[in-house]
Amino acid sequence: MARVTIKDIAEQAGVSPATVSRFLNKRYGSMSSETRDRIAQVIERTGYKPNNAARSLRLDRTNTIGVILADIRNPFSSAMLEELSQQAAQRGCSIVTAISSNNSQSEAEALERLVDAGVDGIIVNTCSNDPAPLRAVAATKPVVLLDRDVEGIDLSLVTSNNAALIDELLDQLQQAGCTRYHLLTEYDETSSVRRGRADRFEHEIRRRGLAGCVLALDPDAGHAAAQISTCLEPAEIPSHSAAATSCKPITGFIAINGLVFLRFVEALGLTDTVVPRDALVATFDEYPWNHVLFGGVTTAMQDTAGLATAALEQLFTAIDQLSRRGGFMPAPQHIEVPGTIIPRASSRLR
Amino acid sequence: MARVTIKDIAEQAGVSPATVSRFLNKRYGSMSSETRDRIAQVIERTGYKPNNAARSLRLDRTNTIGVILADIRNPFSSAMLEELSQQAAQRGCSIVTAISSNNSQSEAEALERLVDAGVDGIIVNTCSNDPAPLRAVAATKPVVLLDRDVEGIDLSLVTSNNAALIDELLDQLQQAGCTRYHLLTEYDETSSVRRGRADRFEHEIRRRGLAGCVLALDPDAGHAAAQISTCLEPAEIPSHSAAATSCKPITGFIAINGLVFLRFVEALGLTDTVVPRDALVATFDEYPWNHVLFGGVTTAMQDTAGLATAALEQLFTAIDQLSRRGGFMPAPQHIEVPGTIIPRASSRLR
DNA sequence: TTGTACGCGTTATCAG
């Protein structure tokens, strides 16, 4: 049973291929409703499906977008993929994925593969600090950065409102009466998101006149435990706030992302610290275990659906814009999608 | 700057398009090394990239495979996607993903979308119990089932050795001296994997003459906590094993997958049970938190890389087989990829 | 309102 083509439909319906093509593209602006019905019927009967390769060749458009994820093991990435997948499907568009595993080399390769595969545009959660590969692609096809930015090139970017989320997390801890604050980060501050959150944290600590600092958690759990213990020791109280000397100091920790949080929990297990008694805790990223640990962990949750919508919106308008006759690449835009704070037991002193 | 085609290369190299095409397909079995060099040079200089749409149209092959995942939020799925993605890339093949979110309706839609998109074959982690959509697709394109089977149709299937893993998990608990065993499952036993594991568990419990049963954990944490407490009460000791009456009973729990395990942990938090003192625990699926909870949770880890390799191997041989002149669809095969037990503190009585 | 004819970029066949 050979493939059934537009020609077959035409024959069986007693019309020309052109008419069938018009029908398929809903260009029945002026088409006798009679032939329309005949065509519809034949298509129905034969189960005809247009050949995408032929269409792509002709239109130079595949209705396919590429998505490059830096770290699929991060639930945030999974959630994004799910949303993107769903929303793209609604627009009749397929998603070609690539996983860079936080390796800029394979990100570059993925970019090339996707371009070769002929995707109409690319959404990339980059892990690279080299703008060159992205620049090369972005010269030809629409590219939207997701979550992470990269220096040296101005591309459309969709992120959460990380600064505001840091502020709100600090609010939570401050209301609970913390006397010291630490933002827990990773050793290698590669991602722009982490950098942005850290900068804001330090900014706010200063602005609010609080004690505390950014703390790069040691990869070794034992060392990390030592770091944490140090943070919990009674502080040397500055003379001008002597009023607080009578109180036991309360330290508030904010994990800059879910993986750091997990390492923190692991290290915490090596100490005799009890949360939320000896310390309060909050974290970014809503992982499943956040319900469970410490009776619930206060979390800054990103709006994955909103991020997906924004990224796709951005990408598709660029694609459409570009495919117009003489269309030009639209100017890059930066979009912030607000996240949500979920207050839980870990940031309420008991 | 218009797209550079094979024709342009031909002109600039002073040869015919046919020769360039031969060069591209490495068919230089008989080609003057001189023209070969010239072509290579022109291609290099112009940065020519073959147009995939045209090639697909001509060859009726896209070098693209579809992957349908039932639940991307399950880390097992993420890991599989990462592996598949990587290994497919090595074979110069792109992956089009679809997420069914455990909804058989959208799985069917995804199947159709992927077929329309023209993928050469499909790997599906099915969530459906209706073989009809799969049957329709499998009549045309190679389909490999991943992890989950479906009744009413015989397709190639790649899974872990679930029965053996259940056995080994039981071994762990038995060696630790458990006197009662419970397999924790979800209420709706939809997946073939869960069914398979549960069946094996009951089989082994009988075969080994152990006490215990499968326990469908209530979705409500409070109710689940009650269920668990019941399991921990001193047992009514059968008369013929009266020797054990003096000992406190030790219950061993096996979570049938990572999500059930998490619900179990949550419920456990509502009781005053301490693991691994009052009960021992083991689980399927290596989640990040397994390092952390209970000082480490004994885990049956699936070999995601091996599963990916097997699935792709299966799919590609079918694709090749089928694309041969007069090639027929190869017979379905069932492949079991062995997983690994990671013993941790949660299954060692202290 | 509909049909004709061409071309999108590639590969396979066949002839030289």
Place this chain on the structure above:
DNA sequence: CTGATAACGCGTACAA
């Protein structure tokens, strides 16, 4: 060893 040529299936001017 290489070149001309005809498809692959579709969309779209242009003609009718």
